[in-house]
Amino acid sequence: MLAKWIGLFSVIDFISAGMLVSVVAMNSLKRIDGCIKAYAANSWLLASMMGASAVYLSEPHLYAAAFYTIAVKCIGIPYVLKRVAKELKVTRETDPYVSGPVSTMASFALVGIVYSALSRGISVTGFAQNSLEVAVSIILVSLFTMMIRKKAITQVIGLLFMENGLFLAGFSLTRGMPTLVELGVLFDLFMGVLILGVFLSQIKKTFVSVDLDRLTNLKG
């Protein structure tokens, strides 16, 4: 019954569209708080997509994957990020290389390129046939965000978005990776965020700033 509805209302496509919106939103938001919220929203959408696919495909191990995703990406990582942001006293991106409206336009352009490029060569069939474009767009837009921002914590958020995109691509193309692999990736990610948090506070101590353009001084 539920599975039928999911198919009928193309829930999966809606959710992936929501993920795309959240990444574009992140790209234009300047407040760190907003970026973290966008990431949490993106993760919730990813988790709900997993849940929906679990119902739709009746694959029990996807329930477990959705559960892990909620625990790590929706609750754990945003919490850690918020604490780090508070500790570092960064509230907003002060002067990015590219201004907000321009970067929003650029992200639209990126999404357009992705859609036009992927519409030609690759044809994906199956339950998530429209997810690949969304996944690649998420990866590229978040990479673009990382490129134009200066604060280290934004870079971390961009990286996390990229990982969400990869996760989306991985599980929508393969009907879910083995549980062990997913668990390993999530654990890696969580550890990565913790370590990055420590590093950021160390960088702050050393350079009195978390602006990454100061790192140019390190060049030999």
Next chain:
Amino acid sequence: MIFISGLCLFALATGLAAVAPERSLRYTYLLMFVGAVFAGAGSVLAVYAPPTAICVSSIIEYIPVSFAAGPLSGFFGLVLSAIAAPVSLYSAGYCPQGRTKAVLYGLFVLSLYALFYSADAVSFIIAWEAMSIFSYFLVISHTEDQESGRAGLVYSVMTHAGTALILAAFFAAYAVTGRFDFDGMRVGLAGSPEWIRSVIFCLSFLGFGMKAAIIPLHLWLPRAHPAAPSNVSALMSGIMVKAGIYGMLLMGFYVLGANVAWWGMVILVTGIICSVLGVLYVLMEHDIKRLLAYSSVENIGIILLGMGASALFASAGMRALAGLALAAAMFHVLNHAMFKGLLFMGAGAVHKATHTRNMEEMGGLLKRMPYTGLFFLIGCVSISALPPFNGFSSEWLTFQSLILGSQTPRIYMELATLLGGAALALTGGLAAASFIKAFGIPFLGQPRSAKAENADESNRPMILAMGIAAAACLALGLFPSGVLGLISKIPLSGLDQVSKAGVYPGMATRALLSPVNVAGGFAQIQPAGILAFMLAGLAALLVFLKIFWRRPKTVYRDSWDCGMQALTPRMQYTATAFSKPVRVVFKNIYMPKKEVSTVYALKPFFVSSMAYKSQIRPFFEEFLYRPALKAFDKLAMSAKRLQSGSLQLYLGYMLLTLLAMLVLWA
């Protein structure tokens, strides 16, 4: 069953070493000794038994990990056990402290067992990497040494380059056959075109050659082996470089069949280069462990001579001769493991007693360490290929098989094998010269330093271990037939011919070495007979002296004193002086540099001090590696222009690359 229980015992000892109190570490080494003895006995049984799987499992679906006991595995398991048993005993006396080293040592030996008994490429690579990593840790474990960190770096870089090549060979074989197990590869590659087989051969020859330290890939060996503790150097030189030989036998001979003429030529020419250049560098070394390390390069060359000749004969369809040459090579694998292990143990004992590895600071140790000296002498005699010890047996067989190369139908094969024979003869002579130096300078004469003067005899486990290895050297030399019978059971090219009547009569039955039918007029030799003859001659001489020679009045003076007094140790023949003639003869290869600096009190007659410095130029480093490194540096510097140091720019590069790929490929 015996093998498994031996292995379990060894693993138990390794585990115990991790938890046992520091004082009782020596007992875990003794347990390892027992385990290695059992594993050796089990390996001998494995040679005779039909191939059996030991354990099969899989880490991931579709990728099996399997271990099996077969004749080839059994033989190398025997070689490993034969050296690991005395070295474990030796370690009980050599390094009774040092928990980390004990655990690493145990893991290192276990990984070698796993390597020799693995039946497919996946388990092989896992064991191979484990072996490399444990030996790397052991190389850098000698913290008192500044050099060892650098040695470890060179070692790990080169060994990983070798592993990459081996992986490429395995994947190429997998791509053709779809199989990871070696039996499947063998069947699958039998009908494939020659160029594919040649590619796989070249990849595996270079990859395994890195581990076997063929010249010019030998750079890591003279650095890493001396840097490791001596018990580990004994294993590294005795058996770990043989893992490279094992890989070549496995991929080149077992899987690919080794029946292409130019493969044989490649192996043979490499063998010639390794043996001659290796021994030339042995002569110039004054660090006793580096000397032994270079000597491993030389012996690998001798083994390669046999293997190359075997491949040549096999390509010409001469199965019996191919079998003979390969049997000689494999026999030398065992023999070299024994005497090189013995020599490294001896060198370790000397190092422990004198706290130096420089031979110029030793001297007169025979009086202070009589047993160590005796066993070191036996090792030196064996490695110099003098009868009745084991080095003679295998080198003589190699030599005979190379000379019999004159029976091959092609002129280039004939020339190559004869050239190999000439190289082997030269190598033997130079090796004898270098080991006269290696024994004479440290052990004879007067002590050259206070360190040597205060040296003490080694403790009992060390002496016992060296004694076992020395006895094995003698036994293998006197009764080669048993081992040759063992080798004839291995299913490699023509080895089954080795003991067949009519081709090699008596080889497997009597203590007789004979390459071909005696009626055909070819040489045969009986090492035990030589020993009997030597003993009889000695006895006759003693009797003769007893009867006819009246003892003159004996005066005891210092060694090499010629009856004069007040000779100082500085007047003795030094290691540098001993090798001077060779340095002059081969000066085109060594390119020696010498530097004499004199400080005058009053020019030109009154000299207050003189300093003499002489060193040889490391040919391969200077003319092969350094230019390559320089070119690489240049390339890296030109790539540096891309690096602004700005993270955002790097991310931009990535974004642009991704976009370009997306647009171009999709």
